[in-house]
Amino acid sequence: MSPQNAGAPTPVDADIVRALEAVLLVATEPVPVALLSDILGLAPDVVDGLCRSLADAYGEAGHGFELVQVAGGYRYQTRAEFAPYVERYILDGQRARLSGAALETLAIVAYKQPISRSQIASIRGVDPDGVLRTLQSRGYIDQVGRDPGPGQAVMWGTTPAFLEKLGINSVNDLPPIAEFVPGADVVEALEIGLRIPRADDVTPSAPTGDATGGE
Amino acid sequence: MSPQNAGAPTPVDADIVRALEAVLLVATEPVPVALLSDILGLAPDVVDGLCRSLADAYGEAGHGFELVQVAGGYRYQTRAEFAPYVERYILDGQRARLSGAALETLAIVAYKQPISRSQIASIRGVDPDGVLRTLQSRGYIDQVGRDPGPGQAVMWGTTPAFLEKLGINSVNDLPPIAEFVPGADVVEALEIGLRIPRADDVTPSAPTGDATGGE
Amino acid sequence: MAVDVSTPVFEGPFDLLLHLILKEQVDIYEVNLSLIVDAYLSEVDKMQSLDLDVATEFLLIAATLVELKARRLLPGREDVDLDEELALWEERDLLLARLLECKTFKDVGRVFGSLADEADRCFARTAGPDERFAELMPDLLEGVRPKHVHAAYVRATTPKPEPKVDLFHVGAIKANVSDALAELVDELPRVRRITFRRLTADLVDRIEIIVRFLALLELFKQGYLEIEQSEKFGDIDIVWIGEERIPVGAIAIDDYEG
Numbered sequence: 015m016s017p018q019n020a021g022a023p024t025p026v027d028a029d030i031v032r033a034l035e036a037v038l039l040v041a042t043e044p045v046p047v048a049l050l051s052d053i054l055g056l057a058p059d060v061v062d063g064l065c066r067s068l069a070d071a072y073g074e075a076g077h078g079f080e081l082v083q084v085a086g087g088y089r090y091q092t093r094a095e096f097a098p099y100v101e102r103y104i105l106d107g108q109r110a111r112l113s114g115a116a117l118e119t120l121a122i123v124a125y126k127q128p129i130s131r132s133q134i135a136s137i138r139g140v141d142p143d144g145v146l147r148t149l150q151s152r153g154y155i156d157q158v159g160r161d162p163g164p165g166q167a168v169m170w171g172t173t174p175a176f177l178e179k180l181g182i183n184s185v186n187d188l189p190p191i192a193e194f195v196p197g198a199d200v201v202e203a204l205e206i207g208l209r210i211p212r213a214d215d216v217t218p219s220a221p222t223g224d225a226t227g228g229e
Numbered sequence: 230m231s232p233q234n235a236g237a238p239t240p241v242d243a244d245i246v247r248a249l250e251a252v253l254l255v256a257t258e259p260v261p262v263a264l265l266s267d268i269l270g271l272a273p274d275v276v277d278g279l280c281r282s283l284a285d286a287y288g289e290a291g292h293g294f295e296l297v298q299v300a301g302g303y304r305y306q307t308r309a310e311f312a313p314y315v316e317r318y319i320l321d322g323q324r325a326r327l328s329g330a331a332l333e334t335l336a337i338v339a340y341k342q343p344i345s346r347s348q349i350a351s352i353r354g355v356d357p358d359g360v361l362r363t364l365q366s367r368g369y370i371d372q373v374g375r376d377p378g379p380g381q382a383v384m385w386g387t388t389p390a391f392l393e394k395l396g397i398n399s400v401n402d403l404p405p406i407a408e409f410v411p412g413a414d415v416v417e418a419l420e421i422g423l424r425i426p427r428a429d430d431v432t433p434s435a436p437t438g439d440a441t442g443g444e
Numbered sequence: 445m446a447v448d449v450s451t452p453v454f455e456g457p458f459d460l461l462l463h464l465i466l467k468e469q470v471d472i473y474e475v476n477l478s479l480i481v482d483a484y485l486s487e488v489d490k491m492q493s494l495d496l497d498v499a500t501e502f503l504l505i506a507a508t509l510v511e512l513k514a515r516r517l518l519p520g521r522e523d524v525d526l527d528e529e530l531a532l533w534e535e536r537d538l539l540l541a542r543l544l545e546c547k548t549f550k551d552v553g554r555v556f557g558s559l560a561d562e563a564d565r566c567f568a569r570t571a572g573p574d575e576r577f578a579e580l581m582p583d584l585l586e587g588v589r590p591k592h593v594h595a596a597y598v599r600a601t602t603p604k605p606e607p608k609v610d611l612f613h614v615g616a617i618k619a620n621v622s623d624a625l626a627e628l629v630d631e632l633p634r635v636r637r638i639t640f641r642r643l644t645a646d647l648v649d650r651i652e653i654i655v656r657f658l659a660l661l662e663l664f665k666q667g668y669l670e671i672e673q674s675e676k677f678g679d680i681d682i683v684w685i686g687e688e689r690i691p692v693g694a695i696a697i698d699d700y701e702g
Contacts, residue, residue, distance in 0.1 A: 028291065029311075035293030036311035037318045040573040042366060045318070053317045076243065078250030079569075094565035096244075096251035102268045103252045103260070109564045110356070115455055117560075118553035125552070135498045137545055139458030140487050151355045175359075180556060181563030194552050196544060200466060204540055207465030210515060210532060255567045306574050319573055319580045327584040329596075336597035353600055366572035367584055394585040395593065404594040 030054055034064055044087025044178070085177035086184060110152075112179075119145045120154060120176065125191050128158050128169035146170065154179060245269055249279055257365070258372075259302035334360045335369055339391070339400055343373050343384035361385065369394070457483040457505070458546040466547075478621030478658050481506045485655075503654075505542065508535040510654055514661065624652075624659035632669065632684040640680040 037053055038045060047065070051058040065088045069081040080093050092100050112120070119142055122134050134142040149155045158171035172185060182188065252268055253260060262280070266273040280303045284296040293311050296303055307315050327335070334357050337349055349357045364370045373386035387400060397403065454460040460483050484506040488499045511532060573581070632638070640660070644653045660682060663669050668686035 032291065032293030032308070033311045033314040036307035037293075037314050039294045039305060039307055039569065040315050040318060040571075040577070042362065042570050042572045043568075049318070049321060052321060053314055076247065078247030078252075079254045080566075082566075084568075090254060090569040091566040092251035092254055093247070094562065096248045097565040097567075099248040099268055100251050100255055100567050103264070104255060104567065111564075112557065112560060114550075114553060114557075117556045118549050121549045121552035121556055124556075125549075132498045136501055136542075137549060138456065139502070139542075139546060140456030153355075153359075178568070179563060180559040181566065182559065191548065191552070194548050194555070196547050196551070200547065201540075201544065203466055203469065204543055207461075207469075208512060208536055208540055208543075210512060210536055251567075254569050255571075257571045304574075305569075305571075306576075312576070315573060315577060316580055319577055327588070331584075332588070332592070332596045333600035336593045337600055339593055340597050362570050362572075367581060368578060369585065391585070394583065395588065395590050397590055403590050406594070406597060 030056065031064060031068060034061075034068065038081065038088060038090055041087075041089060044083075044085045044089040044174075046087040050088070082181075083183045084181055085174040113145075115140075115145050116149055120149060120172070123149075123155050123170050124172050124176070124185055124188065127171035127185075129171075130161055130167035130169055132167065134170075245271065246279060246283065249276070249283065253296065253303060253305055256304060257362070259299050259304040261302040264302070328360075330355075331360045331363055335364055335387075335391075338364070338370050338385050339387050339403060340406055342386035342400070344386075345376055345382035345384055347382060349385070454483065456487050457481075457502070458543060462543055462547055462550070465543075478655075478662065480509060481654065481658060482621060504535070505539055507654060508532075508539050510658060512536065514657075621655055621658050621662065624656045625662060628656070628659050628663060629668075632663075632682065633686065633688055635684075637681060637683045640682060643682060 033054060034050065037050065047058050047062050050061045050065070054061060056064075065081065065083070069083075069088075072079065072081055078093055078096050079090050081088055082091055084091075118138060119134060122137055123129055126133065126137075131142055131146060134146070146155065150157075153173055153175040155170050155176065156173050157168050159169045161167040161169055177184065248269060249265065252265065262273050262277050265276045265280070269276060271279075280296065280298070284298075284303075287294065287296055293308055294305050295308050297306055330353075334349060334353060337352055338344055341348070341352075346357055346361060349361070361370070365372075368388055369391040370385050371388050372383050374384045376382040376384055392398065392400070395403075454463060457480050460480055464480075484502050488502050515532075631643075640657070643660075644656055660669070660671070663686075664671055668684065670683045670685055672681040672683060
């Protein structure tokens with residue numbers, strides 16, 4: 015269970031694993047494998063293997079912390095089940111939750127980046143400026159360039175802080191968008207809702223739909 | 230050597246030991262035993278025993294970090310023999326310039342100290358936690374107390390090191406902030422200044438605000 | 445879940461349409477369409493930085509909805525123009541695709557919400573190197589003078605000017621169906637019969653015409669008028685068959701109480 019065995023598959027000095035632990039302990043943001051590789055003088059894939067073994071070793075030993083890969087690097091974090099204790103310590107640790115509008119806009123930016131505000135507007139059907147400002151001020155999105163076309167619209171993309179907020183390593187780790195396309199039942203419901211009456215359809219004799227239009 | 234056994238002398242749930250690890254991991258300053266005792270709901274001497282066992286367990290397992298008792302409480306730190314790697318991380322891995330956002334937050338702390346994070350947030354309109362951590366890790370600001378009011382928010386202030394870097398003896402030596410509301414023309418000029426970054430905007434030696442700095 | 449689907453506050457027309465069709469399972473014939481069109485108009489109105497492409501797109505979708513609803517309100521026609529029919533299907537499919545895309549990202553947003561909720565329970569270590577390494581830390585304040593701190597404070601505390609909203613292209617789209625309805629109830633009983641062309645002759649914006657048309661449909665639905673078209677592409681005659689004078693308040697628009 016100890017780190018000495020963590021790097022067992024590769025003949026790496028146990029001290030290297032301890033050095034890895036030391037660097038990760040002082041890091042204030044996720045440490046990319048490339049940087050660890052420079053610091054430890056080992057090939058990136060060896061370092062990545064060491065990190066994974068170490069993470070597994072912590073998991074098996076049953077610690078209150080874990081080593082995870084987030085936002086393009088490795089970092090120590092507390093395990094979710096001990097959140098109540100951690101929150102008792104971090105008095106100022108209340109974390110603002112994102113509104114539905116913010117989450118939907120983030121979803122669009124994450125999958126379609128780089129994307130302009132008008133492209134976002136046409137997907138959501140609402141003016142996105144307020145939400146974009148909020149997301150930018152919280153550091154989850156940023157301007158990543160300008161559209162080369164006429165108008166040179168500002169293009170938006172997600173940031174490492176977004177990846178940390180969701181606890182994922184990269185936007186490439188997100189499931190393909192195809193997995194979220196609504197099922198046949200939803201498509202059918204929409205088709206019914208928007209059906210085009212055939213020309214010989216009888217006009218509803220008493221359009222008293224008002225009563226049902228409400229709820 | 231796993232933490233399950235760390236608390237063996239007292240019949241303490243293994244999860245409590247893990248919760249202890251979680252709290253110690255997120256702590257940015259040594260955690261007093263009395264505070265740990267409150268958080269875990271255990272008698273101080275039991276907590277102290279747990280910490281000692283945990284420290285011993287880490288030592289036996291041979292990690293790159295250790296749990297030590299320093300003035301003020303327990304904290305994780307790197308073991309001395311791995312300092313060269315930590316130094317390499319510090320020299321390779323850190324950005325070398327204070328961001329505009331960080332400088333603004335530092336300025337707010339300097340002029341308004343003592344000030345809580347939520348007061349800073351309401352002035353800047355963004356979550357200041359990351360910036361506060363950076364500034365604290367650089368030794369420019371520190372926690373100077375807690376708000377006596379409900380919630381007991383941590384209050385921030387600048388450090389002697391900050392004054393030394395700026396070459397002043399006291400925050401009273403900073404240029405006074407005029408209690409005037411800037412006129413519309415000033416606001417507009419500022420806005421233009423912010424919108425069109427000048428080439429020399431990037432070095433701290435000529436921040437954009439100079440023209441309107443009120444000197 | 446961060447998203448409370450039962451909230452009666454809708455975020456624009458797509459949100460409202462998806463709610464009505466998927467949650468309430470109504471078809472748009474049963475819905476007071478003016479509500480949805482008004483939702484579109486208020487979004488166009490709100491556009492902070494003017495975006496004609498988006499505004500136009502919104503109006504086209506509103507027009508598609510109006511056409512779909514008109515189909516079901518107006519008496520069935522025996523002579524159907526094939527091109528017209530195909531165009532309507534195309535527009536309908538476009539709207540359907542839009543709603544599907546919007547729904548897709550709504551669902552992704554919900555997944556993001558759960559990921560964020562889960563991630564929020566894990567706290568990263570941020571303590572950084574301890575004081576033993578302090579002298580190694582680069583001095584980020586190198587070159588910073590008291591006046592720079594002062595300037596940064598002024599920057600941080602100066603209220604940001606409100607962005608100027610430039611809406612002159614859109615004009616004042618203040619049209620809404622209730623207002624149009626009030627105008628018609630005032631005008632139609634006096635003239636009794638008028639062509640749709642004349643009734644909308646003084647209107648410049650396409651959207652105002654759409655709104656007035658919606659108001660007519662509402663009156664038609666409530667039996668206050670008849671709509672006649674003697675020949676294809678001919679003028680549409682509006683005939684008032686209601687009372688001579690009716691108080692404006694008597695015509696209730698079916699309010700949406702979602």
